[in-house]
Amino acid sequence: MKIEGEYVFNGPREEVWKLVRDPEVLATALPGTQSLEQVGENEYEGAMNVRIGPVAGAFSGRIVVSNEVAPESCTLSVEGRGKPGFAKGTGDVHLLDQGDGTTLMKYEGEMQIGGRLASVGQRLIDTASKSMIRQGLDALNEALEARVSAKATGQEEIEYEAPSEAEFAAAVARDMAGEMLSSARARIILIVLAIAIVIVIAAVVLTNSGGG
Amino acid sequence: MTKKYLGQRMTRTEDPRLLTGQALFVDDVEIPGMLYAAFLRSDYAHALIRSIDVSAAQNRPGVVAVYTAQDLGDFWQHGPPLVPAPHSVEGVVFHSRTQVPLAKDKVRYVGEAVAVVFAESRYIAEDALEEIAVDYEPLETVADLERALEAGAPLVHDDLDSNMASHLVQRKGDYAAAREKADLVIKRRIVIDRGAAGAMENRGIVAHWDEKSQHLTMWDTTQAPIPVRNGLAKILGLSESQVRVIAPFVGGGFGPKIMMFLAEEVLVPWGAIQLNRPIKWIEDRRENFFATTQERGQTHDAEIALTRDGRILGVSHEFLHDTGAYNPYGLTIPLNTQSHSMSAYDVANYYSDMKVVFTNKMITTPVRGAGRPQGIFLMERLLDIAAKELGKDPIEIRKRNYIPPDAFPYNHEIIDQAFAPLVFDSGNYRPALEKAAAMIGYEKFVKEEQPRLRAEGQHVGIGIVSFVETTGVGPYEGSRVTVEASGKISVATGVGTQGQGHFTSFAQIVADQLGVSPRDVRLVTGDTSEFHWGTGTFASRGSVVAANAIHAAAKSVRAKILRLASKALETPEEELELDDGQVRVADIPRQSISLGELAVLANPLRGAVEPGTEPGLEATAYYGPQYGATASGSHAMIIKVDPETMMVEIKRYVAVEDCGTMLNPLIVEGQVHGGVALGIGNSYYEQLIYDDNGQLLNASLADYLIPSATEVPRVEVGHEETRSPLNELGSKGAGEAGAIPVPALFAQALEDALADYNVEILEAPMSPNKLFELLHGKEKEQ
Numbered sequence: 002m003k004i005e006g007e008y009v010f011n012g013p014r015e016e017v018w019k020l021v022r023d024p025e026v027l028a029t030a031l032p033g034t035q036s037l038e039q040v041g042e043n044e045y046e047g048a049m050n051v052r053i054g055p056v057a058g059a060f061s062g063r064i065v066v067s068n069e070v071a072p073e074s075c076t077l078s079v080e081g082r083g084k085p086g087f088a089k090g091t092g093d094v095h096l097l098d099q100g101d102g103t104t105l106m107k108y109e110g111e112m113q114i115g116g117r118l119a120s121v122g123q124r125l126i127d128t129a130s131k132s133m134i135r136q137g138l139d140a141l142n143e144a145l146e147a148r149v150s151a152k153a154t155g156q157e158e159i160e161y162e163a164p165s166e167a168e169f170a171a172a173v174a175r176d177m178a179g180e181m182l183s184s185a186r187a188r189i190i191l192i193v194l195a196i197a198i199v200i201v202i203a204a205v206v207l208t209n210s211g212g213g
Numbered sequence: 214m215t216k217k218y219l220g221q222r223m224t225r226t227e228d229p230r231l232l233t234g235q236a237l238f239v240d241d242v243e244i245p246g247m248l249y250a251a252f253l254r255s256d257y258a259h260a261l262i263r264s265i266d267v268s269a270a271q272n273r274p275g276v277v278a279v280y281t282a283q284d285l286g287d288f289w290q291h292g293p294p295l296v297p298a299p300h301s302v303e304g305v306v307f308h309s310r311t312q313v314p315l316a317k318d319k320v321r322y323v324g325e326a327v328a329v330v331f332a333e334s335r336y337i338a339e340d341a342l343e344e345i346a347v348d349y350e351p352l353e354t355v356a357d358l359e360r361a362l363e364a365g366a367p368l369v370h371d372d373l374d375s376n377m378a379s380h381l382v383q384r385k386g387d388y389a390a391a392r393e394k395a396d397l398v399i400k401r402r403i404v405i406d407r408g409a410a411g412a413m414e415n416r417g418i419v420a421h422w423d424e425k426s427q428h429l430t431m432w433d434t435t436q437a438p439i440p441v442r443n444g445l446a447k448i449l450g451l452s453e454s455q456v457r458v459i460a461p462f463v464g465g466g467f468g469p470k471i472m473m474f475l476a477e478e479v480l481v482p483w484g485a486i487q488l489n490r491p492i493k494w495i496e497d498r499r500e501n502f503f504a505t506t507q508e509r510g511q512t513h514d515a516e517i518a519l520t521r522d523g524r525i526l527g528v529s530h531e532f533l534h535d536t537g538a539y540n541p542y543g544l545t546i547p548l549n550t551q552s553h554s555m556s557a558y559d560v561a562n563y564y565s566d567m568k569v570v571f572t573n574k575m576i577t578t579p580v581r582g583a584g585r586p587q588g589i590f591l592m593e594r595l596l597d598i599a600a601k602e603l604g605k606d607p608i609e610i611r612k613r614n615y616i617p618p619d620a621f622p623y624n625h626e627i628i629d630q631a632f633a634p635l636v637f638d639s640g641n642y643r644p645a646l647e648k649a650a651a652m653i654g655y656e657k658f659v660k661e662e663q664p665r666l667r668a669e670g671q672h673v674g675i676g677i678v679s680f681v682e683t684t685g686v687g688p689y690e691g692s693r694v695t696v697e698a699s700g701k702i703s704v705a706t707g708v709g710t711q712g713q714g715h716f717t718s719f720a721q722i723v724a725d726q727l728g729v730s731p732r733d734v735r736l737v738t739g740d741t742s743e744f745h746w747g748t749g750t751f752a753s754r755g756s757v758v759a760a761n762a763i764h765a766a767a768k769s770v771r772a773k774i775l776r777l778a779s780k781a782l783e784t785p786e787e788e789l790e791l792d793d794g795q796v797r798v799a800d801i802p803r804q805s806i807s808l809g810e811l812a813v814l815a816n817p818l819r820g821a822v823e824p825g826t827e828p829g830l831e832a833t834a835y836y837g838p839q840y841g842a843t844a845s846g847s848h849a850m851i852i853k854v855d856p857e858t859m860m861v862e863i864k865r866y867v868a869v870e871d872c873g874t875m876l877n878p879l880i881v882e883g884q885v886h887g888g889v890a891l892g893i894g895n896s897y898y899e900q901l902i903y904d905d906n907g908q909l910l911n912a913s914l915a916d917y918l919i920p921s922a923t924e925v926p927r928v929e930v931g932h933e934e935t936r937s938p939l940n941e942l943g944s945k946g947a948g949e950a951g952a953i954p955v956p957a958l959f960a961q962a963l964e965d966a967l968a969d970y971n972v973e974i975l976e977a978p979m980s981p982n983k984l985f986e987l988l989h990g991k992e993k994e995q
Contacts, residue, residue, distance in 0.1 A: 086256050087257070089351065114908065115257060115258075115906065115908050116256030116323075116908075117256075119904070119908040119909075119910060120323075120499075120502070120908065120909050120910060120912035120913070121499070121913050121916075123911065123916065124916060
C-alpha cells in the first residue's frame with residue numbers, strides 16, 4: 002500500500018524538525034500510543050493501541066531514521082507487530098521552508114500489511130490510516146503552535162491538549178463516513194508521516210506498531 | 214424385481230431430522246471433561262521462525278497444554294500424500310512436498326499453524342493464543358504463478374531448485390501439423406482464480422481417547438472416514454481396530470473435507486491421547502479462510518485451430534496450476550483440467566504443457582468441479598471466440614464438433630487423474646444441447662425478444678454451453694446389507710454423507726431388490742465401526758460406486774431370501790415374489806412368509822446351520838469400475854446487465870443433465886441447483902484476493918461474496934439419460950456437474966448482453982468491478 006501526502010505546519014522548519022524528533026511530543030500526538038522511546042540515536046520503539054473497524058489490538062514497533070539531512074529530510078523505516086497483524090514499510094519525509102513562516106511536509110512511502118489488518122480491515126484501512134495520519138499531524142501542528150507562541154511571548158510553554166482516544170476514534174469514524182458518502186469531493190489534504198514519529202504513528206495506525 | 218422405487222422422485226427421508234435440528238453434527242458431540250483446541254496461525258506468508266515463546270500462554274489459568282513443532286518429537290512428520298504420486302507416468306516431473314502438523318523452521322503461507330493450545334474452553338484457548346510470541350524473520354514472498362517460476366524467485370521449499378512442483382506434457386496427434394493446415398487459429402490468455410468451498414458448516418473434530426479400552430473415537434467432518442481412520446492409526450502408532458472415525462451429518466463437503474491430515478486432523482486426536490482428555494476443535498468462519506484448502510488458480514496460454522467451416526483441428530495450451538505451499542493432492546486437479554480441455558468434442562490433435570507451481574498461499578485441493586471447470590472454461594471460451602470469427606452461432610459450432618454417439622467408448626488418448634487412459638464410456642451430447650435450447654426458447658429469444666429488448670435499450674444476452682464430467686471413479690466402494698429379525702433392512706457403507714440424499718436414494722435401490730418400503734431401510738454411512746472398506750465421497754462417485762456396491766449386496770441378499778423362502782414355502786424360487794416385506798407364492802398370495810420370519814429362520818437359536826452356508830440374510834459386496842462414467846449436459850441462461858452498475862440479473866437458467874440412470878430425479882435436481890449456485894459464485898462473485906505478499910485481503914463473508922437467494926435464480930432442470938455401460942445400474946455421477954459449465958456460460962451470456970461493447974471475457978471469476986474496467990477500457994463501438 003502506498004502512502005503519500007503533504008501537510009503545512011504553522012512554524013519554522015527547524016522547530017518542526019525538532020518536534021518530529023521528540024518522542025514525547027510524538028507520543029502525545031496520537032492517542033492510543035502507550036509509549037514511544039528513543040532507544041538509539043536514530044531508533045525509536047513504541048507501543049500503541051489501534052482500532053480499524055473490527056480489528057483492534059496492541060501493536061509494538063520500531064522506527065529507524067536514516068539518510069537524515071537535518072532539518073530537511075530523512076527516511077523512515079517502520080516495523081510493527083501486534084495481535085491484529087503486522088506492518089512494515091519505508092518512507093521519505095521532506096520539510097520545505099515556505100519562506101512565510103510555514104513549513105511544508107511531503108511524505109511518501111510503501112507499506113506492507115499483514116494478518117487480520119489486511120484480511121478483515123482491508124476495506125477500511127486506506128481511509129482509516131489517512132484519517133489517523135491527518136489527526137496525528139494536526140496534533141503535532143498544535144503542539145508546534147504552542148511552542149512557537151511560547152517562544153514569541155517568552156512565556157513558559159503551555160501544554161497543548163492532545164485529543165483523547167475517544168475523540169480520536171470519533172474523528173476517524175467521521176472521516177470514514179465522509180469518504181463513503183462523498184466520492185467526488187476533494188479530500189482534506191492528509192498529511193503524514195511526518196517524521197519518524199509520524200511515521201511511527203502511521204505505522205502504528207496503518208499497520209500498527211506498538212505494543213510494548 | 215420390480216422397479217417400484219428406483220428412479221422415483223421420492224422426497225428425502227433424512228430431511229425431517231435435518232430440518233428440525235435433530236441430526237447429529239460434529240459440534241453437537243459433547244463429552245464430559247472435554248478440552249477445546251485453538252491454533253495459532255501465521256500472519257506471514259513466508260518467514261523463518263526464529264523462536265516461539267509460549268510461557269505466558271502456558272501459565273494462563275485454564276490452559277492445559279501448549280505445543281509447538283519442537284514439542285512434537287517424532288510425531289512431527291510430513292503428512293501422507295492423499296493420492297498416489299504420478300511416478301508411473303512417462304516423462305513426468307513431480308516433487309512431493311506434503312504439509313506438516315505445525316510449522317517448524319519456517320512458515321509458507323498465511324494461516325499455516327505454528328502452535329496449538331488445549332484449554333478448558335475455547336475462550337481461554339483463544340486468549341492464550343494472543344500470549345504466544347513468535348519471532349519471525351520475514352522472507353520475500355511468491356504469490357504470482359509466473360513470478361514464482363522466474364530465476365531467482367524466493368523458494369517455497371529451499372531444497373528444490375525452483376518452485377516448479379510438477380511438469381507434464383500430454384499429446385494426442387500432432388497439434389503443430391494440424392495448426393499448419395488450419396484456416397483459423399485463435400490464441401488467448403485465460404486466467405481462472407481461486408475461490409473458497411464455503412461450506413455452511415466449517416470443519417470440526419472431536420477426539421476421545423478411552424485409556425481403559427485403549428480405543429480412540431473421532432467425530433470428524435470428513436468426506437472420507439475410512440482413509441482418515443487408516444491414516445490416523447498409522448500416524449498415531451495404533452492398530453486400525455483401535456480407531457473409530459465417525460463422519461456424522463456434515464454440512465456440505467465440496468472437496469476440502471475429503472481427508473487432509475492438516476494440523477487439526479492429526480493434533481486433536483494426538484492431544485487427546487497425550488492428555489487423556491476428550492478434545493474438540495470447531496473451525497470458525499474467519500479461520501476457514503486460512504485453514505481450509507481452496508482451488509481453481511490457473512493461467513493458460515491457449516490456442517485452438519479450426520477449419521473455415523468450424524471444425525476443430527486441434528487445441529493446445531501451456532498452463533500454470535497453483536498448488537499453494539504444499540501438494541498433498543498430487544496432480545488430481547491439473548490432470549482433471551487436461552481431461553476436460555477437449556470436453557465433449559472430437560479433437561484429433563491436442564498438446565498440453567502443465568506446470569504445477571508452489572506459491573506462498575493456502576494449499577489447493579479439489580473443490581466441487583476439481584479442475585474440470587477450468588478445462589471447460591478454456592474450451593468453451595475458445596470455441597465461442599472462434600464461432601464469432603467464423604460468423605457461426607454457438608449451437609452450430611458445438612454440434613459440428615461433438616463426439617458422435619456411435620464413437621463410444623471414446624479414447625481421448627491422454628491419461629486421466631488415475632493415470633489411466635482417458636476413456637469416455639458413453640455419451641450423446643446433441644439431444645441435451647437441443648433440449649436446453651428448446652427449454653430456454655433460444656431461437657425465439659435471439660430472433661424476437663432480444664431485438665425488441667435491445668431496441669428498448671436493455672442489455673440482455675443469452676448463452677448456451679456444453680460440458681462433460683468424468684465421474685464415478687474407482688478404486689471401489691462396498692456395502693453390507695442385512696435383513697433383521699424385525700423385517701427391517703440395515704445397510705452399511707463406507708462413504709460419508711454431506712447432504713447428497715444418500716439415505717433416500719440408496720434405500721430406494723435396496724427397497725426394489727428386497728420388496729420393502731425405502732422407509733424400512735436404515736442406512737449407516739461414514740462410521741468405520743459399521744463398515745471399514747472404502748475410500749469416500751468425492752469425484753461425483755456415490756451414486757455410481759457406492760450405489761452399485763449396495764445394489765450388488767442387495768441382490769445377493771435377495772438370492773438368499775429366495776433360496777430360504779423356497780424351502781420354507783416348498784415352492785420353486787421362480788414362482789416366488791418379494792413385495793411389501795413378504796415373500797409370496799405368485800399365484801397364491803396367501804401363501805407367504807415375512808422377511809423377519811425368514812431372518813429368524815436364517816439365524817436359528819438351536820439346531821445347526823448347514824455346512825457351506827452362512828447364518829443370516831446378509832451379504833457384503835463391492836464395486837470397482839474399470840474407469841469412470843462420463844456425465845454430460847448443456848446449460849443455457851438469459852441475463853440482463855446494467856451497464857452503469859454492472860450488476861446482473863439472471864432472467865432464466867436452464868440445466869439439462871445427463872447422468873445416466875437417475876436413482877432419484879428429485880435429488881439429482883437438488884444437486885444441480887446447488888452446483889449452479891456454486892458456479893454462479895465462481896462466475897461473478899467469489900474470488901479470494903491475495904496481494905503480492907500472499908496476504909488474503911477478503912477473508913470474511915462481508916468482503917467475500919457468496920451468492921444468496923437474490924443472486925441465484927430458479928433453475929429449470931431437464932434430463933437426458935444415456936446409461937453407463939460400465940455398471941449394472943447404468944448410473945453416472947451428478948454431484949459436481951451443476952458447477953462445472955457456469956463460468957463458461959456466464960462469460961458467453963455477458964458478452965452477448967454487452968455485444969455493442971464487443972468485450973471478450975477471458976477470466977473467471979468476473980465481478981461487477983472487473984466488468985466495469987473491461988467496458989471502460991474500450992471505446993463503445995456503436
